[in-house]
Amino acid sequence: MRLNTLAFVSGLFFSVGLGVSGMTQPARIVGFLDFFGRWDPTLAFVMGGALAVMIAANRLLGRLGRPIYGSAFPLPPPTRIDARLVAGAAIFGIGWGLGGLCPGPAIASLGAATLPSIVFVAAMAVGMVIHNAVFLPRLPARDAIAETATADR
Amino acid sequence: MALGGGAMIGVAAAAMLLLAGRITGISGIFAGLLRPRRTEAGWQAAFVAGLVGGGLLLARTRPEWFRFEIDRSVGAIAAAGLLVGFGTRLGNGCTSGHGVCGMSRLSGRSIVATMTFMAAGAIAVLAVDRVFGGAL
Numbered sequence: 254m255r256l257n258t259l260a261f262v263s264g265l266f267f268s269v270g271l272g273v274s275g276m277t278q279p280a281r282i283v284g285f286l287d288f289f290g291r292w293d294p295t296l297a298f299v300m301g302g303a304l305a306v307m308i309a310a311n312r313l314l315g316r317l318g319r320p321i322y323g324s325a326f327p328l329p330p331p332t333r334i335d336a337r338l339v340a341g342a343a344i345f346g347i348g349w350g351l352g353g354l355c356p357g358p359a360i361a362s363l364g365a366a367t368l369p370s371i372v373f374v375a376a377m378a379v380g381m382v383i384h385n386a387v388f389l390p391r392l393p394a395r396d397a398i399a400e401t402a403t404a405d406r
Numbered sequence: 407m408a409l410g411g412g413a414m415i416g417v418a419a420a421a422m423l424l425l426a427g428r429i430t431g432i433s434g435i436f437a438g439l440l441r442p443r444r445t446e447a448g449w450q451a452a453f454v455a456g457l458v459g460g461g462l463l464l465a466r467t468r469p470e471w472f473r474f475e476i477d478r479s480v481g482a483i484a485a486a487g488l489l490v491g492f493g494t495r496l497g498n499g500c501t502s503g504h505g506v507c508g509m510s511r512l513s514g515r516s517i518v519a520t521m522t523f524m525a526a527g528a529i530a531v532l533a534v535d536r537v538f539g540g541a542l
Contacts, residue, residue, distance in 0.1 A: 264456020267418035274411025302412025307510030310420035323427030330513035341497020346526025352486025364461020365472035380491020
């Protein structure tokens with residue numbers, strides 16, 4: 254299996270997980286974020302389930318040398334908590350509450366070819382391009398490696 | 407359903423981490439296609455194709471999982487998408503990158519980001535509900 258095959262299968266699996274868990278239904282997202290109204294806490298279990306598996310995977314990571322389809326495991330995340338992080342997360346959160354979609358479910362919904370998903374994903378791409386035009390140095394894309402080397406998560 | 411679906415998401419992200427050393431942050435993967443890098447663009451495109459393909463398969467059997475049942479105009483949906491695109495780039499991650507991958511490695515940045523986007527989302531929902539009567 255090559256990296257691209259792995260990524261495709263992983264994307265497929267991720268997508269089905271999003272659908273099964275309810276993340277592709279904006280009404281469910283809005284219900285989950287409605288802390289002060291009719292709060293539906295069910296979607297907290299989505300993050301819980303994903304976190305349980307990923308915490309186990311991260312524990313395993315220390316015992317492995319290097320990944321089969323990559324040169325190294327990710328570096329420890331940066332620690333600086335700055336205004337960009339908080340402002341970015343806040344802007345994202347407002348959009349999430351407004352549209353009921355975050356990037357994964359929006360892209361998965363493209364498979365259903367609904368008008369909202371098409372409009373949302375197109376606008377999301379525009380939002381990213383605007384960000385890049387404002388905040389990223391105007392370098393040819395291939396020279397922009399240093400910028401992603403500092404990416405966290 | 408929520409827990410099982412979440413576990414599937416976790417398995418997909420764990421496979422990318424353990425086998426490929428890649429972090430499954432969807433906003434970052436999608437943004438990568440807008441600024442392609444030679445070593446990453448291939449798998450990023452394949453992952454996005456998998457995401458869309460999964461939706462395609464599910465939509466045949468479970469179309470109700472993709473119904474947009476909140477009262478939003480096309481303009482409001484476009485505005486939401488713009489904010490999500492811009493915000494996830496500025497804050498370097500979304501629900502998957504910060505909420506799942508970052509939190510699972512106890513990244514302080516990701517914990518702060520996740521609390522922030524959840525609080526901001528709650529405020530947005532509250533505002534749409536109380537100020538605009540649930541429709542926008």
